[in-house]
Amino acid sequence: MTPRVPIDPALVERCIFALAAFGASDGTGVRRAVYTPEWTAAQEMVVRWCEDAGLAVRWDAVGSVWGRLDGTAGGPAIVSGSHIDTQLPGGRYDGALGVIAAYVAITALKEQCGPPKRPLEVVSFCQEESSRFPRANFWASRAVVGRIEPDEAETMRGYADETMADVMRSVGLDPARIPDAARDDITTFIELHIEQGPLLEEAGLPVAVVNAITGLRGYTVAVHGRADHAGAFPMDLRRDPMVAAAEIILGVRENALAMDRPAVTTVGRIAAEPNFPAIVPERVIFSVDARHPDPAKRAELYEGHERLFRDVAARHNVEVIWQIRSDTPPCICDPETVRLLEAAAREQGIPAMTMQSGAGHDSQIMATCSKVAMLFIRSKDGRSHTPEEFTTIEDAVAGITVLASALHTLAY
Numbered sequence: 001m002t003p004r005v006p007i008d009p010a011l012v013e014r015c016i017f018a019l020a021a022f023g024a025s026d027g028t029g030v031r032r033a034v035y036t037p038e039w040t041a042a043q044e045m046v047v048r049w050c051e052d053a054g055l056a057v058r059w060d061a062v063g064s065v066w067g068r069l070d071g072t073a074g075g076p077a078i079v080s081g082s083h084i085d086t087q088l089p090g091g092r093y094d095g096a097l098g099v100i101a102a103y104v105a106i107t108a109l110k111e112q113c114g115p116p117k118r119p120l121e122v123v124s125f126c127q128e129e130s131s132r133f134p135r136a137n138f139w140a141s142r143a144v145v146g147r148i149e150p151d152e153a154e155t156m157r158g159y160a161d162e163t164m165a166d167v168m169r170s171v172g173l174d175p176a177r178i179p180d181a182a183r184d185d186i187t188t189f190i191e192l193h194i195e196q197g198p199l200l201e202e203a204g205l206p207v208a209v210v211n212a213i214t215g216l217r218g219y220t221v222a223v224h225g226r227a228d229h230a231g232a233f234p235m236d237l238r239r240d241p242m243v244a245a246a247e248i249i250l251g252v253r254e255n256a257l258a259m260d261r262p263a264v265t266t267v268g269r270i271a272a273e274p275n276f277p278a279i280v281p282e283r284v285i286f287s288v289d290a291r292h293p294d295p296a297k298r299a300e301l302y303e304g305h306e307r308l309f310r311d312v313a314a315r316h317n318v319e320v321i322w323q324i325r326s327d328t329p330p331c332i333c334d335p336e337t338v339r340l341l342e343a344a345a346r347e348q349g350i351p352a353m354t355m356q357s358g359a360g361h362d363s364q365i366m367a368t369c370s371k372v373a374m375l376f377i378r379s380k381d382g383r384s385h386t387p388e389e390f391t392t393i394e395d396a397v398a399g400i401t402v403l404a405s406a407l408h409t410l411a412y
Ligand SMILES: [Zn+2]
Pocket: 083, 094, 095, 128, 193
């Protein structure tokens, strides 16, 4: 049985409001893209918090902030944290709450339990959201696991056409030093994050333990038919790619529904050519985003979708050509760490469920260098990536209590 480490709700609230001030916009919104002045100010505040709490603080080569509490027995570090950047605009909780949780939990452990046996670290990752650079997703955690390509910073361009390398230099970071951010001395990474969906609210629970992060496949589907006159050409002779696309769009939805939660499939983008009201289109191109956290069921979902593409092509006498644009396997969290978090919730009397994450997180990258698991905290109305994002202090404290208890088991 781990001791209860009381978490101060007033401190959690102060931290949330203090971080939200950097890049505050649209009422309760936050606009804090990586390597901007508001981002620097937020990271500097995390540095001050950690320094004031007596942690050893350092910036890594990509601008992530690490606060370390040394362990008396040494060994690899147990790390908790999340990302400090936001969507444009995002809310006050996505990423930020995980940084605050790690800081609050580790400093509470330090004050109440003294020095740990194993080192504990807080991390505030520089960037996860890709809100300034469309292809920079998981920039900070990729640096930690050594998965940034040597020319990536120089060639990657942001929405404002600046290079990642130039932007890094503008805040005093040297892109040539990116490999220095790699770590091989982390044993466990636990990320607390808001749920960003409605399942905890639906279940009436404050906290979930995450046992897997979903796998994602993104298709680009092109349906080729034949452009014809919208009045002169009879219906029965047409090769209409729009109708075929509509059938695929409804069909992939049916496939995902038939597999039940947590299977999901989304068509979020579509374009018709030539895109005129009086012309049967020549071509319709659309995206299919399909996700499932279970490797076998994921394969089943994709097989179903691809069978549908072929069936519709044959039925409508059109050509359906699909490309796999991205393919990210699911991340299965470390079962032992999942059980530890479940036990911590039980022992602390905090009602919790176990679920999968439908969104991507730094944890899935960190899984290549350490054991990982996550905690989700209830999101009001399941809202996220919007200023409407909200989580109560009570729920945040419940999650941080579970985190602190688990970190105690691992480090003391
Ligand atoms: Zn996030």
